[in-house]
Amino acid sequence: MKSPTALWHPRPHQWWGLGLSLTLSAAPHLLRLPLWLSAIWLLAVGWRLSLGVQGRAMPALVIRLLLTLAAGVALYLHFGTVLGRDAGSALLVIMVGLKLLELKQRRDATLLILLCYLLLAIQFMFNQAIVQVLYTTVAVLAITAVWITLNNPLDERTWRADALLAARLLGQAVPLTLILFVLFPRLPGPLWSLPSDAHGARTGLSGEMEPGRISQLALSTAVAFRADFAGQIPPPVQRYWRGPVFEMTDGRRWWGSTETPSRNTENALPFQPEGQAYRYVLTLEPNGGTWLPALELPASIPADVERLHTLELKTKQRIDALRRDAFISYPAYRISAATESELRRNLRLPNTITERIQQLAQQWRNAARSDRGVIDAALRYFHTEPFVYTLEPPLLGANPVDEFLFETRRGFCEHYAAAFTLLMRSAGIPARVVTGYQGGELNPLGGYLIVRQSDAHAWVELWLGEKGWVRFDPTAAVAPERVEHRIDLNFANSGDAVRFQLGENSLLARGLRRARFALDALNNGWNQWVLSYGPQRQQDLLASLGLRNITWRELAWVLLVVTGAALGMLALLLLRRARPKRDPISELYARFRKRLAQQGVISQPHEGPQALLTRIEQAQLPSLAAARRITELYIGLRYAANPDNALITELRRAVNSFNSR
Amino acid sequence: MTSPVRFSAALFHPWKTLFQARTGRVTGSAWIELQPRRIFILPTRAGLGFAGLLLVMLLGAINYSNNLIFALTFLLAGLALVTMLHTYRNLSHLELRAGQGRPGFVGERLGFQVWLRPGDNRPRQAIWLKAGSASALTPVSLKGDAVWLHLEAQQRGPLPLGMVTISSSYPLGLFRAWSRVVFTHSELAYPAPAPPGPPPPTLAEGKHQSGTQQAGPEDFRGLRNYRPGDSLRHVHWKALAREQGLLTKEFGSNQARSCWLDFASTPEQDPEARLRRLCRWILEAERAQLNYGVRLPDHAISPARGNAHRDRCLAALATFGLSK
Numbered sequence: 001m002k003s004p005t006a007l008w009h010p011r012p013h014q015w016w017g018l019g020l021s022l023t024l025s026a027a028p029h030l031l032r033l034p035l036w037l038s039a040i041w042l043l044a045v046g047w048r049l050s051l052g053v054q055g056r057a058m059p060a061l062v063i064r065l066l067l068t069l070a071a072g073v074a075l076y077l078h079f080g081t082v083l084g085r086d087a088g089s090a091l092l093v094i095m096v097g098l099k100l101l102e103l104k105q106r107r108d109a110t111l112l113i114l115l116c117y118l119l120l121a122i123q124f125m126f127n128q129a130i131v132q133v134l135y136t137t138v139a140v141l142a143i144t145a146v147w148i149t150l151n152n153p154l155d156e157r158t159w160r161a162d163a164l165l166a167a168r169l170l171g172q173a174v175p176l177t178l179i180l181f182v183l184f185p186r187l188p189g190p191l192w193s194l195p196s197d198a199h200g201a202r203t204g205l206s207g208e209m210e211p212g213r214i215s216q217l218a219l220s221t222a223v224a225f226r227a228d229f230a231g232q233i234p235p236p237v238q239r240y241w242r243g244p245v246f247e248m249t250d251g252r253r254w255w256g257s258t259e260t261p262s263r264n265t266e267n268a269l270p271f272q273p274e275g276q277a278y279r280y281v282l283t284l285e286p287n288g289g290t291w292l293p294a295l296e297l298p299a300s301i302p303a304d305v306e307r308l309h310t311l312e313l314k315t316k317q318r319i320d321a322l323r324r325d326a327f328i329s330y331p332a333y334r335i336s337a338a339t340e341s342e343l344r345r346n347l348r349l350p351n352t353i354t355e356r357i358q359q360l361a362q363q364w365r366n367a368a369r370s371d372r373g374v375i376d377a378a379l380r381y382f383h384t385e386p387f388v389y390t391l392e393p394p395l396l397g398a399n400p401v402d403e404f405l406f407e408t409r410r411g412f413c414e415h416y417a418a419a420f421t422l423l424m425r426s427a428g429i430p431a432r433v434v435t436g437y438q439g440g441e442l443n444p445l446g447g448y449l450i451v452r453q454s455d456a457h458a459w460v461e462l463w464l465g466e467k468g469w470v471r472f473d474p475t476a477a478v479a480p481e482r483v484e485h486r487i488d489l490n491f492a493n494s495g496d497a498v499r500f501q502l503g504e505n506s507l508l509a510r511g512l513r514r515a516r517f518a519l520d521a522l523n524n525g526w527n528q529w530v531l532s533y534g535p536q537r538q539q540d541l542l543a544s545l546g547l548r549n550i551t552w553r554e555l556a557w558v559l560l561v562v563t564g565a566a567l568g569m570l571a572l573l574l575l576r577r578a579r580p581k582r583d584p585i586s587e588l589y590a591r592f593r594k595r596l597a598q599q600g601v602i603s604q605p606h607e608g609p610q611a612l613l614t615r616i617e618q619a620q621l622p623s624l625a626a627a628r629r630i631t632e633l634y635i636g637l638r639y640a641a642n643p644d645n646a647l648i649t650e651l652r653r654a655v656n657s658f659n660s661r
Numbered sequence: 662m663t664s665p666v667r668f669s670a671a672l673f674h675p676w677k678t679l680f681q682a683r684t685g686r687v688t689g690s691a692w693i694e695l696q697p698r699r700i701f702i703l704p705t706r707a708g709l710g711f712a713g714l715l716l717v718m719l720l721g722a723i724n725y726s727n728n729l730i731f732a733l734t735f736l737l738a739g740l741a742l743v744t745m746l747h748t749y750r751n752l753s754h755l756e757l758r759a760g761q762g763r764p765g766f767v768g769e770r771l772g773f774q775v776w777l778r779p780g781d782n783r784p785r786q787a788i789w790l791k792a793g794s795a796s797a798l799t800p801v802s803l804k805g806d807a808v809w810l811h812l813e814a815q816q817r818g819p820l821p822l823g824m825v826t827i828s829s830s831y832p833l834g835l836f837r838a839w840s841r842v843v844f845t846h847s848e849l850a851y852p853a854p855a856p857p858g859p860p861p862p863t864l865a866e867g868k869h870q871s872g873t874q875q876a877g878p879e880d881f882r883g884l885r886n887y888r889p890g891d892s893l894r895h896v897h898w899k900a901l902a903r904e905q906g907l908l909t910k911e912f913g914s915n916q917a918r919s920c921w922l923d924f925a926s927t928p929e930q931d932p933e934a935r936l937r938r939l940c941r942w943i944l945e946a947e948r949a950q951l952n953y954g955v956r957l958p959d960h961a962i963s964p965a966r967g968n969a970h971r972d973r974c975l976a977a978l979a980t981f982g983l984s985k
Contacts, residue, residue: 107706107707110710111710114714121718121730124727124730124733125721125727125730128727132729140733144833147832147833148833151787151831151832152787152831153787153798169744172739173739173743174739176735176743177735177739180735181728181731181732181735184731187723192724531729534726534728574746574747575749577780
């Protein structure tokens, strides 16, 4: 006999269960850790398991201490820290593995199970894909089943029974999960400052531009954002998504000006819409930056976003979680207001400007009658001279624009935008570089646009007097396909000119394309419904349910009531009493004895049917014949290999009519 | 069908009454059902640890604005709430009754048998029973299962099983549900046999008598009706085969070697010591295959032998002088 707190000796299947739980929860982390660390982890866990299964004691204290110390030092040497997301989670994984080494009590095993759940949660900081969620679901099921096994020392049931029970428990928990997910008051995070690696390295638009920056970004097919249009989708030539605008340069680096304040406070729009308005919801992947690339030009802006004087949108906090914002944009517009200082700033030339750049610009200025003529001459120059549009341009030295214009003549959009801007400024036309994304792929299954990092782009805005700031895309002069088609990254590393995806020929390619769209539509739904659910969406959802402007305190009450109701319903289902299915023959005989008792013959628990019959005979009951028949039938049925249904019916009839004398 | 209501009544019961032992009572060998209102449930230490883990995960989810950590946290919270119901359900409508136990001597552990069966159609897992220092763990199948609880007897006489705590923290150990039942049923503790010492004086007398009667120990004396306790070796099987009923063959030695174990004739003076001596004599007489009777100040048991007879004699010693 053991007491509940006694020392614990897990049986082999419980050891295997623990090993499985640990491996399932640590596996995604181990794939990320350095190989040697993962190998040590697996060895230590495997060693302890084999010791445990053989019923042998845990390794000596010295060995455990040494291992722990060595692992800690190794981690520190690898990461240079033990804090932060990456090093911290690695430390936890290692320590969970080593905890298994010193397992001696039941509560150690319980602690391990809890840590397994924690490891699965932490993995979501690294990966939030649907596949990861499926994996976690399976792992949670397995860990819960193992936990049940650990809690039933007498269990002679199979793992299948435990897994089934785990599935039932989790299945019953799902409605509660949904309620909590939707109604639990969502506070805008973070509560305290996050470690610098909290969200990992992310790709996205940068606050400055250098030759090679955007072409680097454009090599990634990662999704930058998705835009779901209500109604019409703008044509490709109008799909310019405005990111940071650069007015300042030293000839190589470009950055934005901080001289003028934001334009949030203006009542009127800072531009005049011309033509059609497009409504859409933009779901932005976390990019670690502060730029919100809306379609040029958005009329309404979210509350936590600032509209800079150059009309790009900047968030107040780093975008580390999925954002979902509704916009109305006007692709046709006129920006007719500019201050003196703004125009001066956009005419400023860097010190590194060379003679031949200025000569080239001056030559166009002299030949043309208007600004328009100068611009046309410049675009013609890019078109007719042997310029190449390539993702892998040669490295440029101290004066990249000069080198690019007159020597290498191979560049990506940032090279063309920078060169074009400096040429225009040299010709006396105020010019600035706009970066962002251009294009977007329509997912025919979801009816939304997918914009990837490979759609990153740079173009130019020129001040044309009363027409205001007007967009020009010098890249289009070199490679007109860029505006209409996506870059084919299959040929990106050849150093040649960029190739474009002009259409699919083979059936297989079309099939693959369809599959890719289906997968993206799934991811998009996932983003819309799960990942982007936050304080704002919760408010919107509650408002649509009639709970407008609810405080989080009231929401907590709503949550409590709804959860309580759900739990009560589950309790009704679970605790409903199911009558035992006893043997009908015994039931009938028990009824017979009850009726006998009503007539004064009280049967004893130890009394067999024959002895009872003898007493009935002595008591001289009037229904003696019926009692004889019932006893005879009962004994016959009780010892029959296959009780005859007809006889059971007869017994039932006899018992039911027993005291109706 | 009022059980959920009662369940919540038990859950939110005021603390004061929660810890008063509201118990069921098992008398005789009748089945008693654990009533929902008599079942209590509280989180265990593991349950509190789990709550701590959920809190950590929740803070992480808020801090990192990570919806999937939110979802996992809520799934585990839901799991905990669901297991609360399952743990409670593991006990509710469980039926118990006392079974046939094992008496013993003072200083030994008496065996109490408790039968459990579900009062509905669900088998149960990992049910703990605890009474005093004894505990036992059992699953409960639909047919019913028995567990043994062993309690040490401190003094002679009937030892009631008393209060039994039935508990379970199945399936996850996050909550512990318990209920208490008082068993009025008792097992007898016989006086502890005195250390080996002088043989009973009547035994020496009996031997002397057998010597004078000149009757050989194997002399057949005749037949009489079977009495419980007669050795099966002496049953007249042929008569049984002829359907003459159960008859016992009597031998000369049977009569000759019968003896009386007398309370008054023990060397000890203290009544308890006398009982312990008698107990020793009874055991020795039974081992020696003698016919023995016990004479106590208030009543006597006529000579016979066999385990049933021995137990009757020991029971008389055990209850001697105890008011009923």
